[in-house]
Amino acid sequence: MPPTPDRGLENLIQGTEELIRDIPAAVLPEGGTSALEAGMDEEVRQREARSLAEMVEPSVDGSVQLALSGDKMLLLGTFFPPTGSGKPLELEAVRAEIEALGVTTGVDWEAVKGCIQTCNEDRSRVSDAILARGRQPVTEVPPYLVVSENLKNQEKATLSAARVDFRATSPFTLVKKGEVLASLVPAQAGSMGITVQGSAVAFKKEKVAAAKPGKNTEWHEGSVVAACDGRFQSNVAGFWVDEVLDIRGDIDYRVGNVDFPGDVVIQGDVKDGFVVKTGRSLLCLGAIDACRIDCGGDLETRQGIIGKEKAMVHVAGTTHAKFLEACSLDSEESIYIRTSVLNSSIYTRGRLVMGERGIIIGGKIHAQNGVSAAQVGTDRGPKTEIHCGVDFGVEQRLVWIRDRNIALASKMTEIEKKMRANPSTKPVLIPLRDRIKAAIHQLNENARSLVSSLDKNEDATVSVAGVVYPGTYIEICHVSCFVTTPRRFVTFRLDKATGKIVERKWEKPAADPASAARTSA
Amino acid sequence: MGKRILVIDDEEMILDAIKIIFEDMGYSVTTNADPVKGTEDALANDYDLVLTDIRMPARNGAEIVETVLGQKPATRILVITAYPNDPLAERAIKAGAVGLLRKPFEIAKILDFLK
Numbered sequence: 001m002p003p004t005p006d007r008g009l010e011n012l013i014q015g016t017e018e019l020i021r022d023i024p025a026a027v028l029p030e031g032g033t034s035a036l037e038a039g040m041d042e043e044v045r046q047r048e049a050r051s052l053a054e055m056v057e058p059s060v061d062g063s064v065q066l067a068l069s070g071d072k073m074l075l076l077g078t079f080f081p082p083t084g085s086g087k088p089l090e091l092e093a094v095r096a097e098i099e100a101l102g103v104t105t106g107v108d109w110e111a112v113k114g115c116i117q118t119c120n121e122d123r124s125r126v127s128d129a130i131l132a133r134g135r136q137p138v139t140e141v142p143p144y145l146v147v148s149e150n151l152k153n154q155e156k157a158t159l160s161a162a163r164v165d166f167r168a169t170s171p172f173t174l175v176k177k178g179e180v181l182a183s184l185v186p187a188q189a190g191s192m193g194i195t196v197q198g199s200a201v202a203f204k205k206e207k208v209a210a211a212k213p214g215k216n217t218e219w220h221e222g223s224v225v226a227a228c229d230g231r232f233q234s235n236v237a238g239f240w241v242d243e244v245l246d247i248r249g250d251i252d253y254r255v256g257n258v259d260f261p262g263d264v265v266i267q268g269d270v271k272d273g274f275v276v277k278t279g280r281s282l283l284c285l286g287a288i289d290a291c292r293i294d295c296g297g298d299l300e301t302r303q304g305i306i307g308k309e310k311a312m313v314h315v316a317g318t319t320h321a322k323f324l325e326a327c328s329l330d331s332e333e334s335i336y337i338r339t340s341v342l343n344s345s346i347y348t349r350g351r352l353v354m355g356e357r358g359i360i361i362g363g364k365i366h367a368q369n370g371v372s373a374a375q376v377g378t379d380r381g382p383k384t385e386i387h388c389g390v391d392f393g394v395e396q397r398l399v400w401i402r403d404r405n406i407a408l409a410s411k412m413t414e415i416e417k418k419m420r421a422n423p424s425t426k427p428v429l430i431p432l433r434d435r436i437k438a439a440i441h442q443l444n445e446n447a448r449s450l451v452s453s454l455d456k457n458e459d460a461t462v463s464v465a466g467v468v469y470p471g472t473y474i475e476i477c478h479v480s481c482f483v484t485t486p487r488r489f490v491t492f493r494l495d496k497a498t499g500k501i502v503e504r505k506w507e508k509p510a511a512d513p514a515s516a517a518r519t520s521a
Numbered sequence: 522m523g524k525r526i527l528v529i530d531d532e533e534m535i536l537d538a539i540k541i542i543f544e545d546m547g548y549s550v551t552t553n554a555d556p557v558k559g560t561e562d563a564l565a566n567d568y569d570l571v572l573t574d575i576r577m578p579a580r581n582g583a584e585i586v587e588t589v590l591g592q593k594p595a596t597r598i599l600v601i602t603a604y605p606n607d608p609l610a611e612r613a614i615k616a617g618a619v620g621l622l623r624k625p626f627e628i629a630k631i632l633d634f635l636k
Contacts, residue, residue: 383606390629398629402542406625409541410534437545444546451632473605473621478630480620482611499619 059084062119064094066101066131072195075103075132077112079119088120098131104198107132132196137203140190144210145182145224147239151175151232173232174260175241181232182211182224182239214240229261229279243280250286251276263297272308281317288313298333305329307344318350330392334369341365343382347392351509356465360384366392370460370476372509377469377483388460389477389494394450401447405440412436462492463509476501523547524569524635529559529585530601531577535625539572542628548635556580563589563596570634572622575602575609583612590617597634601626 062082068075075098082088094112108131115126151173175181193201213224217240226232230241243262247255250268258264261279269286270276270293281297288301290310298317305311307327313319315331325342329335334350343362346352351369354360359375362382370388377384415433419426456477462468468490472483476494481501489506526548528539536552543550551568553559556577563571563585571589575582582600589596594617601622602610610621622630 385605395627395629398627402626402628405542406534406538409538412541413534413537440542441545444542447628448546448632451629454629471606475605475620478620478633480605480614480618482614484611484615 059086061086062089064089064097064115066097066103068101068103068196071134072197072199073134073136073193074130075101075107075196076128077115077126077131078128079115079126081119081123081125083123089116091116101197103132103196105132105194105196106134107196134195134197134201135193137193137201138188138191139203140205141188141208142206143187144185144208145213146185147182147211147234148180151181151234151239175226175230175232176261177226177228178220179226180223181217181226181241182213184222184224209236212238214238216241216243231260231262245278251291269303272310299331304339305344309343319348335367349391349393353509359466360386366395368392368460369457370462370509372463372465374464374466375468376462376464377472379469379486381469383471383473385473385475386462387475388462389457389475391454391456394454398447398450401443401450405443405447408436408440408443412440458494458496460494461507461509463506464488464490465506474501523549525549525551525567526570526572526631526635527559527563527566527568528552528572529556529563529577529582530554530572530574531556532574532625535574535601539626543631546632556582556585560585560588564592568596570631571596571598572601572626572631573598575600575607575613581609583609583616586613586616586618599630599634 060083063080065078065080066075067077077094079089091113094116098107098112111129112131115129115131118124118126190203190205192203195201211234213219216227216230217224218227219225226241228241228243230243231245233240233242245258245260245262245264247258247264247266247268249255251258251266251270251274257275259275259277263280264276264278264282266276266282266284266286270284270288270291272290275292275294276282277294277296279296282293282295282299284301284303286301287303288305288311290306290308292311293299293313293315295313295315295317298319299313299315300320302322304321304323304325305313305327306325309326311327313327313329315329317331318333319329319331319335321336322338323340323342324337324344324346325340326344328345330347332349335346335348335352337352337358338355339358341352341354341358341360341363345364347366349368352360352365352367352371352373354371354373357374360371360373361378362384364385364387365371366387368389368391371386376386412433415429415436419429419433458477460476462474462476464487466488468483468487470484470486474481474483474492476492479494479499479501481492487503491504491507492501493504494500495502526539526543528536528550530536530552531554533554536554540550540552551562553562556573556579559573560580573582573585582602586598586600589598598613598618599620599622600610600613600618601624603624604610605621605623614621619634620630
């Protein structure tokens with residue numbers, strides 16, 4: 001038996017389909033206004049419009065989402081504007097949200113109000129606005145020293161320069177006594193922090209790897225200064241000043257010229273063309289080539305000076321060397337040479353002391369207190385000049401005066417010749433001549449004064465334990481003597497009674513024992 | 522009157538310079554560019570100091586020293602030379618010259634021998 005049909009439903013469906021089918025024919029004539037639409041009243045239209053708007057943008061109230069940073073130091077808020085006919089966001093609602101999160105500290109209410117206003121009026125979202133800040137703890141830092149910037153990166157001249165004289169560059173950082181090496185950064189006290197939820201945060205204590213002052217440094221008004229002139233050195237442990245500059249190699253293009261206020265040790269040679277200036281002593285374990293040395297103390301070279309007729313060596317103290325060859329050396333105090341002095345110009349206010357077999361061949365020796373040697377000259381070699389008894393420094397100043405005087409005298413002669421040839425020039429030339437005369441007179445006064453103070457040593461001797469060869473010229477206190485035949489085992493000295501140089505049997509000169517020991521070593 | 526100096530040198534410039542400088546110091550300076558006449562002057566007059574160049578035409582300094590000291594051995598003569606090792610200088614010293622002056626001259630030495 002077939003199921004009984006639901007007649008009511010069938011009738012409803014059929015009736016609805018007929019209604020729908022009949023509507024266009026009945027109410028929508030072609031090109032005319034809808035009678036149905038025209039019949040709607042205003043209220044219906046508004047209801048329809050609202051209904052359509054809600055289909056596009058639903059009505060949602062303004063809201064805020066809050067979040068705390070991981071360390072609880074920040075409260076962040078994202079504000080959502082109301083939509084549709086939703087209610088605007090209220091300050092009280094936000095306050096309630098903030099309180100609900102337990103945030104009690106550092107809330108920036110002005111920022112909150114600004115966000116709410118932007119959100120409501122502009123209907124725009126405000127993201128991740130900082131609404132509250134906690135206070136970070138301040139780390140405690142002990143006082144510490146910072147090395148001066150100018151001492152940190154002193155390096156050789158860069159290649160960017162068009163021309164670099166690497167002889168004039170130096171890898172050493174030199175400081176003067178009293179120069180600031182490091183300054184003290186004062187201590188920073190620590191303080192507690194607090195989160196936006198009001199919890200206290202402990203501060204840390206920082207450990208600073210501070211530079212520690214070392215030798216030859218001292219405190220001065222909150223800074224560490226150099227206690228002496230010297231070389232600034234530093235490492236991870238600290239910094240200090242070395243009075244001794246130790247150069248582990250040669251003085252060459254790698255090192256450059258040296259100008260050091262203290263003692264200098266050179267483990268190698270001083271190469272041609274370089275300049276070494278020291279405030280104090282210089283020890284060179286190698287040889288000194290054709291270079292310039294200005295030594296403020298004693299000079300010792302374990303080898304010798306190979307000057308190639310270019311080396312200029314000035315020593316404020318004593319000089320010790322194995323040999324000297326073709327160099328110019330002036331030493332305020334005595335000079336001790338173990339083996340030989342060849343074709344050199346030597347000046348000393350002390351004595352030139354050669355080793356037990358030390359020989360002098362050629363050149364000029366000016367030694368105020370005399371010379372000791374095993375041999376002077378050779379049978380065929382260059383002649384040797386030895387000048388003793390007078391201060392070479394005074395003599396050099398007198399030479400300067402003489403040269404100026406000769407130039408002035410030459411001018412004066414010229415002027416007088418002109419006046420003789422043309423007497424009408426006298427009014428002009430006489431005053432000039434008189435000025436020259438006055439200048440000559442002034443120079444002569446200086447010369448007289450120097451001569452009267454000339455510290456002469458009439459006891460200076462030239463002692464030769466071996467042979468003095470013919471051709472050797474010896475002068476003691478301006479008295480001259482030529483050696484014309486080989487002389488052996490002899491001492492030349494000035495006979496004050498006759499004013500002549502006389503020969504005596506060789507006498508061992510008195511010498512500083514320490515220096516003598518080093519010379520014969 | 523200051524002490525008397527005789528200078529024998531064929532270089533006029535040196536003569537002029539020595540004369541001007543040492544006269545300013547109060548010495549009486551006679552110069553002679555001719556070595557022969559200079560020798561005669563040294564023999565004819567008493568000088569406290571004679572300075573003579575070593576290498577000159579007509580007569581060298583060593584000969585002057587030998588001639589003058591041969592007749593007036595008390596004369597103090599300084600020889601002017603460019604090189605102390607000049608054999609003529611050596612000869613002059615051997616003949617009795619008291620010392621050598623390095624050219625053009627040495628003030629300290631001259632003053633030393635005028636004391």
